[in-house]
Amino acid sequence: MTHVFADEILRAYDIRGRVGDTLTEADAYAVGRGFATRVRRAGGRRIAVGYDGRTHAPMLEAALVAGLTASGVDVVRVGLGPSPMLYYATATLEVDGGVQVTGSHNPAEDNGFKLVMQGNSFCGPDVRDLARLAAAGDWEEGAGNVTDADILDLYVGRLLAGYAGGTYRIGWDAGNGAAGPAIRALTAQLPGEHHLLFCDIDGTFPNHHPDPTVEANLAHLQALVAEKRLDFGLAFDGDGDRIGAVDSTGRVLWGDEILSILVAPLLAELPGSTIVADVKSSDALFERIAALGGRSVMWRTGHSEIKTKMKELGAPLAGELSGHIFFGHEYYGFDDALYAAVRLIRAVHLSGQPLTELRGGTSARVATPEWRVTVPEARKTHVVEEVAARLSAAGARVTTTDGVRVSTDDGWWLLRASNTQAALTLRAEGRDAEGLERLVASIDAQLADSGVRRAD
Structure with missing residues (x-):
């Protein structure tokens, strides 16, 4: 049996396409066969699988699991949730890798797969290798087992371990994405006053598209912050690995500005540390890192690229303009917007200033x-x-x-x-x-x- 992928779905750091057009159920099965083959040939036998809230994600997840088990790996299904919850599963369960079925911040018709193998991003040449294996039909054979694991409470408990005090009035906009239930559980345990928007998962995204890098998608959150006179607001993308924020005046903080606030407590605790940021980031960020005694490294955009560079350098913190923030210090090194939210609250608390003033303190551009x-x-x-x-x-x-x-x-x-x-x-x-x-x-x-x- 062989299979040919549409070339355009094989992206630099994941697999992504339009369902029913460039991405099909057969593709999901072939991804499972190929990824399981790679895992087995590296000595692994067990994979965690999760999926986001898109309408076609359950279909793709089922086909993926069928492919994984047909090539002889056991599957631990962690179910519907944000990508960081799947990454958490790969870091804490006894597994050799993981796959999240997700279209991330893409339009509702799109979906795809983010892959992790033995703690490392599976990207670039690895993704293309799945196409080579499929075209040759070079797949391992087997009959893996499937089990379920409910890890939402454990994941939220781990998020709370990053909290360091402070009581704020905060708006949270999940955008009907996969992070909604986790945000509900998290805010129920945080002190302060929390106002939630669009935490019901709906893969048609009826209120706004879940991409906090587009200011128009933050209009509901800005209105909420203004109406309730909140301290600030937080927004999340479709699979919960990108964070956006607005201050008390409704002004948007982009990913590099959020990272700029996070570096101060980090460098106070770990002087001279290396911080990785992508090429889209502001000169103001790199200047701030230097002023605080840190070393900055400008690197290629892409969550897999940044994760890999961060691990190579042993950097405790990294981020992108797009709102992917990566924590190596006190966390697992992956991008997690919910954990970034908790750490941002911590940074505001430790500064002793409102977020709006902190943001105003960075160099104007x-x-x-x-x-x-x-x-x-x-x-x-x-x-x-x-x-x-x-x-x-x-x-x-x-x-x-x-x-x-x-x-x-x-x-x-x-x-x-x-x-x-x-x-x-x-x-x-x-x-x-x-x-x-x-x-x-x-x-x-x-x-x-x-x-x-x-x-x-």
Whole structure:
């Protein structure tokens, strides 16, 4: 038996596609066969499996489990919940890896798989290897067993271990994503006053799309914070591994700003530590880490990329603009938005200041949102290469850790190929509005030279 995956679903750090189109039940079965084969050939025999709240996630989970067991691994089903709960299962249960069926922050029609093997992200060449095994029908055979494990209470209990006092009035927006029940259980045990939005899981996402990196998706939370006069608000993506926040005035804190607040207590406890942040992050973050005596490392965007680099360096903390925050100190090294929420509450408490003042204390910058420009999948990487070549020939100050990040006296701009969509990702940050205008003009000129236009 052989199987061929649609090439576009094999992403840099997970598998993701449109269900019924590029991603099918047969794909889920083949992922199970291939992943189980890899686990067995590495000496493993037991895998944890979870799934998010999308309408088609149970179907894909069942096919995945069938594939895993047909290749001879035992499966521990942890059921419906956020991706970090599955990661927690892989860290605490006696298993050799895990798979979360999730579309993360993608549209409701999308779904996919995030994989962990022996404590490490299963990404890049590993994901492509599943396609090689499937095309060759090179799968192990067997008959694994299936058991169930209810770990929600244990997971929430572990989240609470990160709490360090402080009583606040907080809004929580689960966006009808998979984190809702865990947020209910967590806030029921935290002191303070907690106002919850959209904690019922609904894979059609009837209230707003669960992606806290898009400000329009935070409108309900901003309204709640204003109406109830709350201290701040927290938002979560569809599978609970991205955090967003708004302060008491309704201003959004992006992932790098949240990380900037988290670094102060961390570096006070572990002076001189290394903090990893992605190439989209603000210069203000890197400057703050240096001012607090830490060492910063700028790295490639992507939860698997950051996790891997963090582990390689032994860094206690890492994060991305997108709201993935990773805790190696006092936690397991994976990205967990619920744990990030608890640690953010801790950081605010230890600072002795309101979140709004903490945010105001960081160096002011003027930045664009993260823009995405749709281009054909086969074209996106070539555009980045063309821009990099022109900039290099012009003698520009360029960092090529992930795409091209160009530094000027005005600030910096970034162009990279998206790892999750047929798109280019753009961002610019200036020291003032006029500088930002010049940076954006530079982006537009480079795109135009490659036959691409950014929509206004």
